[in-house]
Amino acid sequence: MAPKNLKQMRSQLDKINLQLLELLSERARIVQAIGREKEKQGVPRFDPVRERDMLDELVASNKGPFSHETVRHLFKQIFQASLTLQQEEHIKHLLVSRKKRREDTIVQLDGIAIGDGKPVLIAGPCSVESLEQVRQVASVLKQTGISVMRGGAFKPRTSPYDFQGLGVEGLKILKEAGSEFGLKTISEIVDPSHIPLACDYIDVIQIGARNMQNFELLKAAGDVRKPILLKRGLAATLDEFLHAAEYIVSRGNTQVMLIERGIRTYEKATRNTLDISAVPILKQESHLPVLVDVTHSTGRKDIMAACAKAALAAGADGIMVEVHPDPATALSDAAQQLNFEEFARFLAEVKKSGLL
Numbered sequence: 011m012a013p014k015n016l017k018q019m020r021s022q023l024d025k026i027n028l029q030l031l032e033l034l035s036e037r038a039r040i041v042q043a044i045g046r047e048k049e050k051q052g053v054p055r056f057d058p059v060r061e062r063d064m065l066d067e068l069v070a071s072n073k074g075p076f077s078h079e080t081v082r083h084l085f086k087q088i089f090q091a092s093l094t095l096q097q098e099e100h101i102k103h104l105l106v107s108r109k110k111r112r113e114d115t116i117v118q119l120d121g122i123a124i125g126d127g128k129p130v131l132i133a134g135p136c137s138v139e140s141l142e143q144v145r146q147v148a149s150v151l152k153q154t155g156i157s158v159m160r161g162g163a164f165k166p167r168t169s170p171y172d173f174q175g176l177g178v179e180g181l182k183i184l185k186e187a188g189s190e191f192g193l194k195t196i197s198e199i200v201d202p203s204h205i206p207l208a209c210d211y212i213d214v215i216q217i218g219a220r221n222m223q224n225f226e227l228l229k230a231a232g233d234v235r236k237p238i239l240l241k242r243g244l245a246a247t248l249d250e251f252l253h254a255a256e257y258i259v260s261r262g263n264t265q266v267m268l269i270e271r272g273i274r275t276y277e278k279a280t281r282n283t284l285d286i287s288a289v290p291i292l293k294q295e296s297h298l299p300v301l302v303d304v305t306h307s308t309g310r311k312d313i314m315a316a317c318a319k320a321a322l323a324a325g326a327d328g329i330m331v332e333v334h335p336d337p338a339t340a341l342s343d344a345a346q347q348l349n350f351e352e353f354a355r356f357l358a359e360v361k362k363s364g365l366l
């Protein structure tokens with residue numbers, strides 16, 4: 011074929027490309043309108059039956075030269091892109107979305123701000139085991155200038171035979187030690203009925219990874235005006251994580267913090283896989299503070315400081331780490347809690363980076 015013809019044919023294609031683009035854009039605008047209507051009606055965005063009907067009709071009208079298979083493939087791609095468009099539109103309208111609110115949410119704990127650009131360190135034992143144990147930790151935190159202490163009272167454990175936590179007694183211990191040392195406290199609750207207790211005894215309510223999609227608990231947390239620390243589920247996508255936070259914020263509790271704690275992958279070198287990319291993505295997508303739990307994500311003391319630095323460098327608003335006076339005798343997570351000496355080394359290394 012003469013070069014002139016090739017040029018002509020290409021210029022024909024260029025025109026058709028523009029026509030296709032125009033048609034695709036027109037289609038996309040209708041898809042957006044359908045998405046908004048579906049949202050109003052509470053109808054699922056993905057409609058496989060509708061997609062199949064459209065594909066069947068297209069294949070019936072197909073006279074080639076593309077094979078039916080190719081026509082199906084091309085249009086399936088268009089439907090997929092349309093669905094993504096509807097999804098993106100929807101996300102933009104979430105209250106937790108940065109598109110909805112540009113400024114960072116700053117969680118206030120009586121003078122301690124989380125999310126104001128100055129990262130915080132939250133530390134404490136995995137489980138509250140006794141007043142003496144928590145007092146020892148609180149005293150070390152106080153000396154090191156840390157103002158927020160964690161401690162588990164209700165422990166959702168994999169095995170029912172493992173230590174389940176001290177329950178209300180644990181919350182009371184946290185309150186007592188917190189008041190004595192002037193520390194704010196964080197603890198997990200696992201049932202909506204625990205909310206009043208949490209409001210009485212602790213400063214931040216944690217909703218753990220296993221309960222990230224416990225919707226009744228999320229709703230109950232949304233109905234109080236107490237800061238919430240929401241952990242990412244073990245196998246939750248970031249979209250699911252943000253929707254879980256939306257459950258809380260949509261009920262009026264805007265003081266919500268997100269915490270990445272590692273996700274399940276095939277990798278065995280760490281307890282979970284720390285999804286470091288979750289930090290900048292969540293910061294971009296949402297205005298809520300984003301923290302990283304370096305204990306549960308790694309399960310390894312030897313890389314905790316490195317991961318904390320990575321998290322801070324990626325833009326995290328805070329780090330959570332477990333500290334125990336005598337990890338070997340701890341009633342939970344004995345292998346990965348830091349003793350006081352290890353904690354001091356961890357802190358020094360992270361501080362040396364200038365990131366904390």
Ligand SMILES: O=C(O)C(=O)C[C@]1(C(=O)O)C=C[C@@H](O)C=C1
Nearest residue numbers: 044055056057060061089092093
């Ligand atoms: O018709 C709809 O309900 C749409 O949302 C539009 C559309 C499409 O692109 O044609 C998009 C996603 C659905 O899975 C099915 C169809």
